[in-house]
Amino acid sequence: MQGRADWDLVVVGAGPAGATAALAALQHSPHLRVALLDREAFPRDKCCGDGIAPHVLDVLAPLGAADVVTGWHPVERLDLAHGQEVVQGRMRRPVHVVPRTVFDARLVERATAAGATLLRHRVRAVASTPAATVLDGLLSATVVIGADGAHSVVRQALVRAGGRVSPKGARPRAVALRGYAPVSGRLAGRQLIRFGDRVQPAYAWSFDRGDGLANVGYGELATDGAPLTRQLMLGELERLVPGVVETGTDWRAHHLPLSSWRSGREQPDGPVLLTGDAAGLVNPMTGEGIYYAVATGALAGRVAAQALAREEPAEAGSQLRFAVGRLLGRHLRHTWAAGRLARMAPVIDAGIRSATHDPRVFDQLVELGLGDGRITRRLAGGLARELGGARGRR
Incomplete structure (x- = not known):
């Protein structure tokens, strides 16, 4: 491990953040040796609302990947409700609702077509040497991008190393449960968000995919009180959007590490970078995270490629911290305030x-x-x- 690293760049996690990072790095420097690691084979499912905001496609278009939503009908209408208060409107820019089994696999295909090598591997240990970052004693890389989600092993390695990164328990979290149900007339052609009455923000949703099914679910802020059980969340979903639980299938739950006012500033110096959920970037008001994932993934990929081209991998961390702050810093402060309100x-x-x-x-x-x-x-x-x-x- 004292000589040249096995890879120029290893991306841990092949979800939207990781696949976009690999794609952006290879667009900048097509000759790079890029490994894209994931513990699962693709296509694979993820608990998610499946909403692809137009901002996601704004990021993917320059990378030649905006066509990952092809074949899925855009949704133009949004209903927001809490009790008797209701607003219905047409969104200025439509949203696509694409199952993660499709969206993620398509992004991985774009990354491998650009030259990334997809490896099925679950990373358990991250160590630093003077020459490289070593994963599980098996793989070494000059730069590593952690895109391994809410329970990021890469993030925890940076926590242990000290510095800017806060531990997992220091961030607010939400829990969400998602399924798929046939679309009824009242839910067709729209995204519905109906707020509940438990610990806020707490809401049920129904997002029409356009293929006869809707992504339905319920999520709320996690507290130190009684645990959020499957039965409780299904009960809240049925109360707020009646009829979808009985017909729903493929239920999956997931923890969401919500952004704080410090998110984006926690990236430490050095050649190990964090993106998406691994960086604690999830909208604290809505739980949306795919835009943050692809936006910071694209930034991390470009920063990594630029640092490698200059042969200054240790500068990558500070450069990503600056880039994320410039793109999202003010927005993240506003969403933190909105989440509190x-x-x-x-x-x-x-x-x-x-x-x-x-x-x-x-x-x-x-x-x-x-x-x-x-x-x-x-x-x-x-x-x-x-x-x-x-x-x-x-």
């Missing part, structure tokens, strides 16, 4: 009422929850007016 039911109601009265507020809520939006003056003003009006009606 969304823990209060009156704020959720005020947001829905404001979006009912002002289509631009509706658009801004969509941007904040699915893309890279911010709390604008218009949105903040609408919330303030509705909250004031609610107090006046008491």
